Amino acid sequence: MPELPEVEVVRRGLERWVAGASLGEVAVLHPRSVRRHVRGAADFTASLSGRVVAEVRRRGKYLWLTLDSGDALLAHLGMSGQLLVQPCGADDERHLRVRLPLAVPPDSGPADPRELRFVDQRTFGHLLVDHLVDDGAGEGLPSVITHIARDPLDPAFDDDAFAAALRRRRTGLKRALLDQSLISGVGNIYADEALWAARLHWARPTETLRRPQIDTLLTAVREVMTAALAQGGTSFDSLYVNVNGESGYFERSLNAYGRRDRPCARCGAPIRRETFMNRSSYSCPRCQPVPRGARV
DNA sequence: AGTCCGCCCTGTACGC
DNA sequence: TGCGTACAGGGCGGAC
Numbered sequence: 001m002p003e004l005p006e007v008e009v010v011r012r013g014l015e016r017w018v019a020g021a022s023l024g025e026v027a028v029l030h031p032r033s034v035r036r037h038v039r040g041a042a043d044f045t046a047s048l049s050g051r052v053v054a055e056v057r058r059r060g061k062y063l064w065l066t067l068d069s070g071d072a073l074l075a076h077l078g079m080s081g082q083l084l085v086q087p088c089g090a091d092d093e094r095h096l097r098v099r100l101p102l103a104v105p106p107d108s109g110p111a112d113p114r115e116l117r118f119v120d121q122r123t124f125g126h127l128l129v130d131h132l133v134d135d136g137a138g139e140g141l142p143s144v145i146t147h148i149a150r151d152p153l154d155p156a157f158d159d160d161a162f163a164a165a166l167r168r169r170r171t172g173l174k175r176a177l178l179d180q181s182l183i184s185g186v187g188n189i190y191a192d193e194a195l196w197a198a199r200l201h202w203a204r205p206t207e208t209l210r211r212p213q214i215d216t217l218l219t220a221v222r223e224v225m226t227a228a229l230a231q232g233g234t235s236f237d238s239l240y241v242n243v244n245g246e247s248g249y250f251e252r253s254l255n256a257y258g259r260r261d262r263p264c265a266r267c268g269a270p271i272r273r274e275t276f277m278n279r280s281s282y283s284c285p286r287c288q289p290v291p292r293g294a295r296v
Numbered sequence: 297a298g299t300c301c302g303c304c305c306t307g308t309a310c311g312c
Numbered sequence: 313t314g315c316g317t318a319c320a321g322g323g324c325g326g327a328c
Contacts, residue, residue, distance in 0.1 A: 001321070032305085036324095061322080079321060080306085095306090122305045124322060171299065180323075188321065278302090279321050301327080309319085 002077040004151055004185030005228035007061050010083055015056045017085040017102070018065060018116060022052045024101030033097035033120060036144070037128035047129045048073060048100065060151045060184025064130075064142055071131050074142045078124030088113045095121040151185035152221050163214045166206050172295035173209070174202035174281060177221075186221060189257045190228070192282050194220040196256035202274075202281045203294035227253060256282040 002010070026045040028034050037044040052068040063083075064072040075083065084093070088101065098118040118127055132140030137156055150157045162183060169176050176182055177191045186194070195202055197220035200213065209217075231253065255265050259282055260273040269286040276296065 003322095076322080078305090078323085120305095121307070122320090124305065169298085175300085178322085277300090277321085278319095280319085299328085301325105303325090304323100305321105307320095309317105311317090312315090 001079055001187055001189060002061065002081065003187035003190050003225075004060060004153065005190075005225050005232055007058055007063055007077065007185075008153075008229055009232040010077070011056050011058045011063055014063075014065075014083060014085070014116075017114065018053045019055055020053065021102040021104050022050060023048050024103055024115075025049055026101070027099040028097075029099065030097040030120075030123065032123045033118060033125070034127055036126045044127070044129055047071060059141070059145065059154070060148050060180055061187070062142070062145050062148060062184075066132070066140065071129050072140070072142050073127065074130050074144065075118070075127050076125050078120065078122065078126070080122040081118065081120040081125030084117045084119060085114055086117055088115050093117065093119045095119050097123070098127055147181050149181055149184045152183060152218060153185070153225060157183075159215070159218060162218070163211055166214060167209060169206040171206055172202060173200060173204040173206055173217075175277065175295070176206050178277075183221075185225070188279055188281075189254070190221065190224050192257045193224040193255060196282075196284060196288065197224060199287050201288045201291050201294065202276060202283060203296050204291045205293045205295050208291070208293065256284065258282065 026048045028041045028045060031041055034041050034044045047069070048067075051071075054066040054068065057064050057066065057072075062074060062076055064074040066072050075081070077083070080095075085102070096117055097120050100116040100118070102114050102116055118125070128144070130142040130144050133143045133146060135141035135146070165182055166176055169182070174191050174195065177186050177194070178188070192202075194217060198213070198217040200217060256271055259271040261270045263269070264271055264284040264287060267284065267286045269284055271282050272285050274281045274283070
């Protein structure tokens with residue numbers, strides 16, 4: 001499942017292939033993949049054709065290509081989305097949803113034509129074209145994601161403001177971590193990993209957290225993401241950009257997620273699995289005891 | 297306004 | 313073997 005580190009790996013990989021390239025005739029092979037482009041699939045392709053890509057940016061789990069039209073091609077990978085750069089003649093992937101041919105300036109880049117492909121088995125991901133608005137720091141942000149908070153690796157992320165906002169919440173800690181309007185980029189896997197590292201239980205009432213604990217938590221979030229990024233960033237330098245939640249790139253370093261009944265790396269107690277928000281939460285029963293007033 | 301639930305989707309694993 | 317069910321879960325619309 002792509003969370004911030006995986007999306008950042010894709011962003012870095014994509015940049016090399018698409019910056020400076022122009023888009024040819026885009027083909028939408030599955031309408032659901034552009035469902036959030038409100039003006040429809042035909043408008044989606046029309047607003048991309050012939051546009052030149054400037055740069056690839058990211059906030060949390062959202063990724064966008066800035067275009068010479070002043071708009072952006074915004075992408076969210078959802079659960080199973082991939083953005084691949086392939087030779088135009090390569091066989092279609094089974095779940096190819098959108099095809100975006102690339103043309104590079106004649107005096108640069110590889111001779112064989114390539115295309116950007118959006119592949120998405122479960123179609124939770126999507127693409128859309130959107131105009132940019134000022135994000136408050138002079139940078140452009142796609143208008144449909146202005147409610148997405150800065151992510152913890154963003155230099156402009158405000159720890160003080162986050163701590164204050166977190167304590168104003170009246171909910172459980174993991175629910176807050178997964179709320180992309182409070183802090184972005186954190187999904188189920190890295191939430192569990194950060195909570196384990198910070199020795200905090202997922203149901204801890206947010207308003208009872210003290211500042212040192214919030215700082216410990218933020219440090220943990222940044223460390224697990226940075227470590228994953230370091231692994232992912234060195235895991236591929238191949239022809240195409242790839243992200244695959246099941247790839248196992250980052251599995252080796254997990255301490256909690258998916259480790260039911262296996263010993264905690266700190267204390268040896270068997271990791272427990274609980275159901276919460278219709279998904280799994282993994283934690284150590286000894287290092288992360290259930291707090292008073294737990295919010296399930 | 298803040299909080300939270302249900303739904304969307306497909307492939308795999310597993311019990312009977 | 314085949315069928316049914318559980319599970320994976322991000323983000324949003326809408327209920328409360």
